Amino acid sequence: MVGQRVRTRFAPSPTGYLHVGGLRTALYNYLFAKKMKGDFIIRIEDTDQSRKVEGAQRDLIKTLEWAGIVADESPERGGNFGPYIQSERLQIYDKYCKQLLDDNHAYYCFATHEELEENRQLQIKQGLQPKYNRKWLPEEMGGTIPASIIRKKLDEGEPYVIRMKVPDYVSVWFEDIIRGPVEFDSSTIDDQVLMKSDGFPTYHFASVIDDHLMEFTHIIRGEEWLSSMPKHLLLYEFFGWEPPKVAHLPLLLNPDRSKLSKRQGDVAVEDYIRKGYSSDAIVNFVAMLGWNEGEGSEQEVYSMEQLVNKFSLERVGKAGAVFNVEKLNWLEKQYIKNRPTEELVEVIKPVLLAELEQKKSLMPLEIITSETYLEKVIELMRERVGFEHEFVTFSSYFYFEPEAYDDEAVKKRWMVDTNDLLLEFVDILLTIEDFSAANIEAHLKEFVIPKGLKAAVLIHPLRILVSGVSFGPSLYHMLEVLGKETVVRRILKGIEKISFQA
RNA sequence: GGCCCCAUCGACUAGUGGUUAGGUCAUCACCCUUUCAAGGUGGUAGCACGGGUUCGAAUCCCGUUGGGGUCACCA
Numbered sequence: 304m305v306g307q308r309v310r311t312r313f314a315p316s317p318t319g320y321l322h323v324g325g326l327r328t329a330l331y332n333y334l335f336a337k338k339m340k341g342d343f344i345i346r347i348e349d350t351d352q353s354r355k356v357e358g359a360q361r362d363l364i365k366t367l368e369w370a371g372i373v374a375d376e377s378p379e380r381g382g383n384f385g386p387y388i389q390s391e392r393l394q395i396y397d398k399y400c401k402q403l404l405d406d407n408h409a410y411y412c413f414a415t416h417e418e419l420e421e422n423r424q425l426q427i428k429q430g431l432q433p434k435y436n437r438k439w440l441p442e443e444m445g446g447t448i449p450a451s452i453i454r455k456k457l458d459e460g461e462p463y464v465i466r467m468k469v470p471d472y473v474s475v476w477f478e479d480i481i482r483g484p485v486e487f488d489s490s491t492i493d494d495q496v497l498m499k500s501d502g503f504p505t506y507h508f509a510s511v512i513d514d515h516l517m518e519f520t521h522i523i524r525g526e527e528w529l530s531s532m533p534k535h536l537l538l539y540e541f542f543g544w545e546p547p548k549v550a551h552l553p554l555l556l557n558p559d560r561s562k563l564s565k566r567q568g569d570v571a572v573e574d575y576i577r578k579g580y581s582s583d584a585i586v587n588f589v590a591m592l593g594w595n596e597g598e599g600s601e602q603e604v605y606s607m608e609q610l611v612n613k614f615s616l617e618r619v620g621k622a623g624a625v626f627n628v629e630k631l632n633w634l635e636k637q638y639i640k641n642r643p644t645e646e647l648v649e650v651i652k653p654v655l656l657a658e659l660e661q662k663k664s665l666m667p668l669e670i671i672t673s674e675t676y677l678e679k680v681i682e683l684m685r686e687r688v689g690f691e692h693e694f695v696t697f698s699s700y701f702y703f704e705p706e707a708y709d710d711e712a713v714k715k716r717w718m719v720d721t722n723d724l725l726l727e728f729v730d731i732l733l734t735i736e737d738f739s740a741a742n743i744e745a746h747l748k749e750f751v752i753p754k755g756l757k758a759a760v761l762i763h764p765l766r767i768l769v770s771g772v773s774f775g776p777s778l779y780h781m782l783e784v785l786g787k788e789t790v791v792r793r794i795l796k797g798i799e800k801i802s803f804q805a
Numbered sequence: 806g807g808c809c810c811c812a813u814c815g816a817c818u819a820g821u822g823g824u825u826a827g828g829u830c831a832u833c834a835c836c837c838u839u840u841c842a843a844g845g846u847g848g849u850a851g852c853a854c855g856g857g858u859u860c861g862a863a864u865c866c867c868g869u870u871g872g873g874g875u876c877a878c879c880a
Contacts, residue, residue: 314880315880316879316880318879318880348880350879350880351878351879351880353879354879354880412878416878419877419878423877427806430806430807431807432806432807432808432876433807433876434876462878464878466878479810482810482811485809485810486809487808487809488808490808491807491808491809491876492808492876493876493877495877496877496878498878499878500878501878503878505877505878505879505880506879506880507880510880525874526809526810526811526873526874526875527874527875527880528874528875528880529809529810529874529875530808530809530810530874530875530876531875531876532809551810553810553811553873554873554874556872556873558815558816560872560873561872561873562873562874588817591817591818591829592817593817595817595818595819596819597818597819597820598819599819599820599827599828600819600828601819601827601828601829602829603817603828603829603830620811620817620818621810621811621812622810622811622812622872622873623810623811623872623873623874624816624817624818625816625817626816627815627816627817627830627831629816629830629831630816630817630829630830630831631830632830633829633830633831634830636842636843640843684842685842685843686842686843686844687841687842687843688842712840757839758839759839759840761839762839762840763839763840765839766839766840772840772841773840773841774840774841774842775840775841775842776840776841776842777839777840778839778840779839
């Protein structure tokens with residue numbers, strides 16, 4: 304194994320959306336493989352027919368690719384170790400199962416669900432660990448069932464499963480890359496079903512065989528698999544295969560420290576995409592949940608490339624991490640602040656166009672959809688939005704007339720003579736040739752100072768009139784970007800609707 | 806409950822025997838400011854507990870407590 308090219312895998316079951324925990328698992332597999340100049344592979348574990356969801360495989364891969372996690376081999380890309388879908392590898396599992404049967408490492412079990420359940424209840428009542436009672440263990444393997452009976456059942460076409468025979472009184476030991484040595488006693492391991500009665504393998508069996516056949520060097524997966532590791536190890540031993548190195552990742556947690564779940568917020572990557580998070584932020588955030596550079600590094604923002612360069616399994620923590628959206632939000636803002644303007648234009652243009660389908664704008668379309676205009680909006684709003692789409696949704700006044708005016712702000716900012724002042728000031732605005740921020744500011748001050756008033760008496764009402772709200776970018780720059788015509792129109796329209804309230 | 810894993814500010818974490826226990830998010834205050842942000846400065850806040858080992862423990866060992874995972878013909 305020394306000098307071997309690193310191969311890792313992400314092996315989701317196509318039962319629905321991609322979980323953020325799954326995203327992190329995939330990411331760590333990807334980062335490690337790429338860091339080691341190796342390959343990252345996607346394998347689909349669809350051995351449970353009943354849970355299979357149509358389209359899930361496509362969505363899973365699409366979402367991973369959205370995040371920048373592109374597999375070197377996958378069901379869609381192919382590769383030299385296919386098929387990459389387990390339901391297409393059934394003959395392979397059959398073959399290896401036969402071998403286990405021949406070697407007396409596995410046996411047929413004809414127990415019914417009812418029987419099993421009854422046995423389980425009995426054991427629980429007796430205070431024992433629920434475990435298969437080995438009723439169908441054949442004589443030659445130390446059990447009580449004669450080969451003839453098994454033969455007969457088989458001939459009669461009786462449904463069966465195939466179980467692995469866990470050796471008694473052995474201790475299974477392995478070294479986890481993240482956790483160090485871990486030991487289990489075989490008495491705590493159940494005779495795991497390998498082949499289900501529908502002829503499909505269970506996860507445990509299929510994944511061991513595929514992990515070996517596909518020549519993975521490192522298995523990186525969630526901690527929930529830690530306790531089934533000994534079963535897998537036993538299987539490797541039965542086959543005489545060298546097991547890959549394993550790393551069990553700490554779990555992602557809810558704010559109350561239970562396993563991250565629906566109910567307490569969004570868990571699907573798609574949910575976050577829908578809300579407007581960028582892959583940069585999600586990947587960065589999820590990468591830091593359990594991994595850090597260490598050695599006094601204070602970097603918080605990492606590109607995928609940097610992550611690849613710096614990632615190491617040794618620096619993955621052992622404790623679960625709470626998925627905290629606040630920090631994700633902060634990261635998203637960091638990316639928006641630093642994203643090239645052209646990129647932002649590309650993203651928000653379609654959002655604006657879609658919005659324009661719904662709503663009429665009184666502003667010239669060729670202007671507000673132009674790149675130069677959007678660039679100006681971005682310049683003003685860049686540090687004030689939490690998501691890219693907010694360049695449109697949170698700043699709709701750059702494109703649409705205000706539909707309402709913030710009541711509280713109006714109450715606070717309107718004096719008896721505000722409307723008169725505004726009306727007077729409109730005339731001045733009309734005279735401004737060069738409608739620039741600096742010019743507007745100069746004219747406003749020139750207008751207000753001789754009257755012994757502060758600029759604020761106009762600044763706030765103007766903002767409210769023009770945008771409808773009491774917050775936003777620099778007023779003068781906002782007016783400049785909107786243009787004289789729009790500004791004047793909105794002021795006149797606004798003062799018709801707003802008046803001083805005592 | 807058995808087995809397994811884990812334990813530093815509210816959150817993410819740095820720290821591997823000697824540090825005023827550091828950083829980031831959040832939070833609070835102040836500065837900047839026409840507003841809101843952004844930014845700047847500063848503050849509050851943490852080694853779960855109890856025993857050891859040691860001249861000296863956040864760091865090593867044991868125990869307790871707490872949390873989590875897992876005990877399927879699901880992955």
